Amino acid sequence: MEKTFEQNQVQHNEKFRKPKVNTRVIFCINLKMTFKNPGVIVAFILHLLALIAILFVETSVGIQPQSIKDISTYKVLFYVLTTLSTIFFVMMLMLFLFKKQKKSGIHAIELRAGLATWKSYIIRFLVAFSVITIANLIILGFVAILGILMPVSNELYLAFPYSQAAFNFFLAIIIILILLPLFIYSSTMVGTLLSTVLMFAFSLSPIFASIRYSFMGRDVQDDYALKFNAINDFYNATKNDQNVNKIFQDEAVSTTDSRSKLLTTIEKNFVGSSTSQFKSLAFPIPQNIKDYSNNLMRKSESEEQYPINPYEWNLVNNDPSTMNNNFLSIPFTSLIWDSILTDSLSIGQVNYDFSYVPSVSKTQRIKKSIFEGTEIKNVLDKIYDALEKNQSNISSNNENQIPSLFINKQSQYKAVKTKTILVNNFARQLGNYIPEFSNILNSVAKIYDKYAAVFNEQQTSILKNSKPLNVVYNYNSDGYKAEDFYTSDFRANSFSSRQLYNPVNNPNKGKNYREAYSVDYAYFSEYKKYKAQSNEEANNQNEYDLGDTGLEELNDNEKSIIENNKKVENLYKKFPEITIINWLIVNMWYESLAIAVSSVDDLYDYYVNSKNGSKLTFDIFRHFAVMSSGLLSNSSINDSYNNYSGAPIYQGQTSSIKNILDYEKYLPEYVDSYNVQKPYLEEGAVIYKNSFIIPLAYAMYLLIASPLAYLGYLAYRKKIRV
Numbered sequence: 001m002e003k004t005f006e007q008n009q010v011q012h013n014e015k016f017r018k019p020k021v022n023t024r025v026i027f028c029i030n031l032k033m034t035f036k037n038p039g040v041i042v043a044f045i046l047h048l049l050a051l052i053a054i055l056f057v058e059t060s061v062g063i064q065p066q067s068i069k070d071i072s073t074y075k076v077l078f079y080v081l082t083t084l085s086t087i088f089f090v091m092m093l094m095l096f097l098f099k100k101q102k103k104s105g106i107h108a109i110e111l112r113a114g115l116a117t118w119k120s121y122i123i124r125f126l127v128a129f130s131v132i133t134i135a136n137l138i139i140l141g142f143v144a145i146l147g148i149l150m151p152v153s154n155e156l157y158l159a160f161p162y163s164q165a166a167f168n169f170f171l172a173i174i175i176i177l178i179l180l181p182l183f184i185y186s187s188t189m190v191g192t193l194l195s196t197v198l199m200f201a202f203s204l205s206p207i208f209a210s211i212r213y214s215f216m217g218r219d220v221q222d223d224y225a226l227k228f229n230a231i232n233d234f235y236n237a238t239k240n241d242q243n244v245n246k247i248f249q250d251e252a253v254s255t256t257d258s259r260s261k262l263l264t265t266i267e268k269n270f271v272g273s274s275t276s277q278f279k280s281l282a283f284p285i286p287q288n289i290k291d292y293s294n295n296l297m298r299k300s301e302s303e304e305q306y307p308i309n310p311y312e313w314n315l316v317n318n319d320p321s322t323m324n325n326n327f328l329s330i331p332f333t334s335l336i337w338d339s340i341l342t343d344s345l346s347i348g349q350v351n352y353d354f355s356y357v358p359s360v361s362k363t364q365r366i367k368k369s370i371f372e373g374t375e376i377k378n379v380l381d382k383i384y385d386a387l388e389k390n391q392s393n394i395s396s397n398n399e400n401q402i403p404s405l406f407i408n409k410q411s412q413y414k415a416v417k418t419k420t421i422l423v424n425n426f427a428r429q430l431g432n433y434i435p436e437f438s439n440i441l442n443s444v445a446k447i448y449d450k451y452a453a454v455f456n457e458q459q460t461s462i463l464k465n466s467k468p469l470n471v472v473y474n475y476n477s478d479g480y481k482a483e484d485f486y487t488s489d490f491r492a493n494s495f496s497s498r499q500l501y502n503p504v505n506n507p508n509k510g511k512n513y514r515e516a517y518s519v520d521y522a523y524f525s526e527y528k529k530y531k532a533q534s535n536e537e538a539n540n541q542n543e544y545d546l547g548d549t550g551l552e553e554l555n556d557n558e559k560s561i562i563e564n565n566k567k568v569e570n571l572y573k574k575f576p577e578i579t580i581i582n583w584l585i586v587n588m589w590y591e592s593l594a595i596a597v598s599s600v601d602d603l604y605d606y607y608v609n610s611k612n613g614s615k616l617t618f619d620i621f622r623h624f625a626v627m628s629s630g631l632l633s634n635s636s637i638n639d640s641y642n643n644y645s646g647a648p649i650y651q652g653q654t655s656s657i658k659n660i661l662d663y664e665k666y667l668p669e670y671v672d673s674y675n676v677q678k679p680y681l682e683e684g685a686v687i688y689k690n691s692f693i694i695p696l697a698y699a700m701y702l703l704i705a706s707p708l709a710y711l712g713y714l715a716y717r718k719k720i721r722v
Contacts, residue, residue: 023119026110030127034096040131043092047085047135051168052142054078055161059146063156066420068457068641071160075642076207076649078164079628082171083203086132090175091195093128094183098716099191107720121716125709128176136168151422155450159633159641167628170698177705180712184719206625210650224606225636225657226454226462227591228686230447234588235681237443243436246375247589250677259674265374269367272326272359273337280668281594281677283345283370283465316550327361339490344370345465347406348583351384351568352488356521356558363552376589379437380582386434387578388571394429396574400482403576405455406583407485408468416471416480420456423448426577444584454640463587464596471517484517486572486579488565492519521562522554592679595666603660603667610656616692623697625649631694638694658689 034040058074061067101107101124110120143161178198183191238244250262267278275284315332326333336357343349355368371377387394404418427445431438448455454462469491471480554562572579590596597603616622630638635655642651664670666680 023115023123026115027123027126030097030101030123031130033101034093034127034131037092037096037100039092040096043085043089044131044135047089047132048138050081050085051078051139054081055139055143055164056146059150059152059157059161063152063160064150066153066156066453066456068453071156071453071641072649075160075164075629076625079206079625079649080203082164082168082628083624084199086168086171086175087179087195087199087202089132089135090128090172090179091183091192091199093131093176094179094191094195095188097124097128098180098183099188102720111720117717117720118713120720121713125176125180125712129173132172132176133169136165136172139168140165153422153449153452155633155637156453156641159638160629163629163631163633166631170627170702171624174701174705177708177712181708181715184712184715202624205621206649209619209621224603224660225655225688226451226640228657229634229636230451230462231588231591232681232686233447233450234443234584235592235679237446238440239679241439244379244440247379248592248679249375250593252676258676260676262374262677263674265372266370269370269372272328272333272357272364272366274330274333279673280671280675281590282596282668283590284341327358327364335490335492340370342467342469342491343488345586346467346583347469347485348579348581348586349486349488349568349572350380350582350586352565353561354488356554356561358551362550365558371586376586379440380585383430383434383437383441383581384568384571384578386437387430387575388567390430390433391571391574393433394426394575397425398576399574401576402480402482402485403580405452405466406468406579407480408470409457420452421576421580422452423577423580426575427581430578440585441581444581444588447588448580448584450634450637454637463591465587465590480517482573483569486569486576487518488562488569489518489520492517592681593677594668595663595680597667600664600667600669603664606657607660610653610660610689616652616654619652622649622651623692623701626651626654626692627694627697627701630654631698635690635693636688652692654692654694655688655690657686659684659687 035044054074054077058071058078062071062074107120111117143165147157147161179191179195182194186194235248239248250260252258253261253264263278263281266281270278273284315329317326317329328336336354340354343352350369350371353368355365357366358364359366367373369377371380398419398421401419401421402417403421405420407416407418424445427441431441434441451462455466469485616626626642629642633641639651639654642649662684663680666683
């Protein structure tokens with residue numbers, strides 16, 4: 001039977017039909033050849049070694065000790081290295097996949113085999129992306145393992161190593177999209193030259209763009225955004241917790257007295273201090289006694305550098321017209337209350353009992369604590385009692401360590417050894433023995449983990465009562481130690497100056513008595529004055545016994561109070577973490593009820609500067625450096641991490657509080673006297689304004705760069721047949 005015409009035509013078409021091309025096989029072949037190329041191998045190894053090394057150093061030197069100064073340095077090094085290595089890596093890939101393969105005829109072989117031009121182009125794009133992605137996945141894996149092996153702050157680790165690893169993937173795509181048309185359109189020499197220029201332009205432009213801010217001025221520090229973030233985290237975590245939410249509740253004294261019970265209680269606790277009224281919840285910030293020197297110690301205006309008899313001041317008040325007729329002298333009162341305020345507000349040592357200290361008369365005594373009779377004191381006491389009872393079951397990994405956030409960084413030299421202490425593990429252990437307070441313990445631990453680097457850097461004051469101790473080194477001692485920091489004695493270090501206080505070397509105490517740092521109450525009952533008529537006699541330490549200091553001797557009950565305070569000191573030394581937790585609870589509670597700022601002008605300055613400070617939005621030269629970290633972090637916290645004053649790359653503000661002026665009416669000076677207190681965050685939400693959103697910037701740059709892929713294809717289609 002003869003074949004029809006149609007059958008003959010089908011056989012003819014099948015004879016000359018191009019064979020079907022397996023694109024997956026061609027992709028694998030190209031991938032295998034790429035990994036065998038010496039240039040690609042060198043680039044791959046250099047990329048891995050450089051970034052793994054810098055991330056390891058950054059983590060061990062900056063992230064683990066939570067040093068923002070070091071982090072800012074290593075962030076710059078990481079950005080420079082990742083741009084240099086990524087561009088060099090992609091350049092090697094482009095040279096092999098689009099130049100060497102074309103020269104060796106591989107492109108032509110693929111086309112003759114029936115591979116479509118667009119498929120050939122896509123395969124090479126995917127091969128380039130796959131090779132560099134494999135390297136970046138290894139780096140990401142290293143980051144994950146390092147985060148498990150080293151105890152680090154989760155917030156910092158997300159803001160830097162993890163975000164930096166994510167930036168590698170983004171940067172690889174952008175550089176591939178840029179270099180595709182560049183290498184396809186140009187010759188090998190021109191493409192290499194332009195890639196080298198691009199390499200240094202990308203890596204150095206943010207540094208040069210930041211230089212001008214040294215002359216133009218930098219944006220306002222984002223402390224209010226951080227303050228509201230932290231307070232909001234604390235309030236939301238505890239407001240519905242029935243075991244602790246009473247700390248936010250206040251009421252009138254009685255049906256006939258509408259004054260705040262909280263304020264009147266605290267006011268009674270301050271009897272004997274220079275603060276006589278608490279019409280609003282505004283604690284006096286601990287002051288240095290030197291503030292009084294100009295008024296008290298000067299012989300005349302011409303001798304302001306040489307106070308009257310610099311080695312003596314009275315303990316009792318010899319001038320009834322001063323200090324509301326208080327029993328104690330102004331300097332001695334200041335020494336006592338500065339120590340109490342420092343312990344209670346600034347360094348988290350809130351469990352000392354000061355009820356042995358004289359008040360408005362020789363026989364009267366002050367209250368145990370400035371928080372005595374309040375709900376916040378009940379919470380703090382119960383947490384302390386649980387720790388004291390179960391201390392043998394809780395690991396003390398930081399015994400005798402001084403938290404670095406409590407000592408002024410300028411004092412942290414060889415004589416003062418401090419440590420950045422993490423509290424998460426301690427909070428979990430303690431919470432097991434006091435489950436009703438496990439929520440507040442874990443909440444403040446989580447907040448501290450978030451903000452610890454900022455607290456420790458002391459570059460911006462998130463909490464108003466943050467006043468790290470300024471340790472004056474005493475060359476006669478062997479340095480400032482844990483026993484000097486964890487003490488219920490008066491903190492004489494703030495006053496150890498020629499102007500006001502220079503404790504005598506009491507032979508009864510021996511050479512190890514550390515009077516330059518702290519002095520106990522009993523010391524003043526043995527107080528001696530120098531009988532100094534000249535500097536020479538003063539240096540020879542001629543002295544006479546003052547005799548009766550005017551202070552009443554301690555009774556047995558008061559001596560037992562002091563002995564119990566020593567037990568509290570020892571517990572603080574054993575578990576420094578509790579002081580950090582106390583400090584956070586006290587100050588977060590306080591600032592949930594009162595917006596603690598120096599003045600209303602601070603709010604207006606912040607508002608004006610934040611409106612003028614959003615320069616980053618249109619400063620494209622700084623964009624990629626900013627995007628190299630902070631992708632996985634809260635924007636306000638990320639701003640604080642990256643706005644270190646000495647940082648080579650200046651980030652600026654990515655977010656600020658839009659409705660900051662709405663909170664002006666909650667400032668203490670605008671609140672009615674003795675008004676019943678309530679959290680101001682109940683009145684409305686904080687509204688943030690973003691001038692630069694890092695995840696959105698990722699998306700926008702990918703969208704803007706994506707047309708370059710099509711330009712590369714057009715060039716490839718034109719050049720492949722030449």
